Every structure is written in C-alpha cells, then in structure tokens.
Amino acid sequence: MYSDKVMDHFTNPRNVGEIPDADAVGQVGNPSCGDIMKIYLKIKEDKIVDIKFQTFGCGAAIATSSMVTEMAKNKTLDEALKITNKAVAEELDGLPPQKMHCSNLAADALHAAIENYRKKQKGE
Numbered sequence: 001m002y003s004d005k006v007m008d009h010f011t012n013p014r015n016v017g018e019i020p021d022a023d024a025v026g027q028v029g030n031p032s033c034g035d036i037m038k039i040y041l042k043i044k045e046d047k048i049v050d051i052k053f054q055t056f057g058c059g060a061a062i063a064t065s066s067m068v069t070e071m072a073k074n075k076t077l078d079e080a081l082k083i084t085n086k087a088v089a090e091e092l093d094g095l096p097p098q099k100m101h102c103s104n105l106a107a108d109a110l111h112a113a114i115e116n117y118r119k120k121q122k123g124e
C-alpha cells in the first residue's frame with residue numbers, strides 16, 4: 001500500500017529531532033486526526049542551513065516530514081516557500097488516497113517556520 005520511498009523515510013527518517021538554538025520554529029496540527037508536526041530551522045543569509053523535525057503522528061506523517069526536510073535543506077527561504085504539500089507527496093511516489101491528508105502537515109509546518117522567522121526579522 002505504501003511506496004518504497006514512504007517505507008524508507010518512515011523506517012529511517014532523516015533530520016529527526018530538535019535544534020535548541022533554532023532561528024525559527026513552525027508547528028501545525030492536522031485537524032482531521034489531531035497529529036502535530038514541528039519544524040526547526042537554522043538560517044544563514046536567507047538560506048536553510050539546518051532543519052529538523054518532530055512529528056507526533058502516523059507513519060505517513062513521519063515520512064512526509066522527513067521528505068520535506070530533505071527537500072528544504074540548503075534552499076533559500078523563497079525556494080522553500082514554493083515546496084507544496086502535493087510536491088512532497090509526489091516526491092514520495094504518492095500516498096494512499098486515505099492518507100493524503102497526512103501530507104498536509106509537512107509543507108505547512110515548513111511555511112509556518114519561515115513566516116515565523118520573517119516576522120521576527122521585522123521585529124513583530
């Protein structure tokens with residue numbers, strides 16, 4: 001039911017954990033199941049130089065979280081903002097239809113972290 005890529009990222013997730021001195025943190029909850037994803041960013045000259053995640057959720061949510069961190073690493077903030085939930089699911093060679101909602105966390109948490117960083121930069 002799951003692609004090899006989903007299974008790989010679920011059983012061997014990349015970039016798991018917390019960045020204690022993160023420049024930005026983004027957190028989103030999935031309204032359909034209550035699962036939560038948190039993304040930590042380290043940013044240098046508008047580029048994501050380190051990224052980690054903590055996901056309290058199902059296997060598909062963990063796989064999409066892992067994949068989004070791989071896709072966003074070393075990207076500029078503008079490039080990372082262009083990563084969509086759909087792109088993450090596609091990069092994993094798809095998710096079963098009943099698990100598509102799980103991919104909603106990944107890019108949303110990344111975007112929330114970037115917005116959080118930009119607000120901080122503006123002193124808001």
Ligand code: FES
Pocket residue numbers: 030033034035057058059060061101102103105
């Ligand atoms: Fe909640 Fe998958 S069941 S994110």
